[in-house]
Amino acid sequence: MVAVSSMKCACDACLCVVETTRAIAKEGKYYCSEACANGHPDGKGCGHEGCICG
Ligand SMILES: [Zn+2]
Ligand SMILES: [Zn+2]
Secondary structure (H helix, E strand, O other): OOOOOEEEOOOOOOOOEEEOOOOEEEOOEEEOOHHHHOOOOOOOOOOOOOOOOO
16 A cells, blocks of 8 residues: 655645655655745746746
8 A cells, every 4th residue: 555645835826736755855744836835936837827926
């Protein structure tokens, strides 16, 4: 049995839910994309459908 855990992207504005195995892990938090993990340095969102972060 494989445990798959999902959690919301640690980016506040982000609505994405990511599997911890696929997420970008940074400083103990999980993000849905590099952009989120880096705090949106160039104002780009994660690019996921329906997500308003960035
Ligand atoms: Zn997102
Ligand atoms: Zn984000």
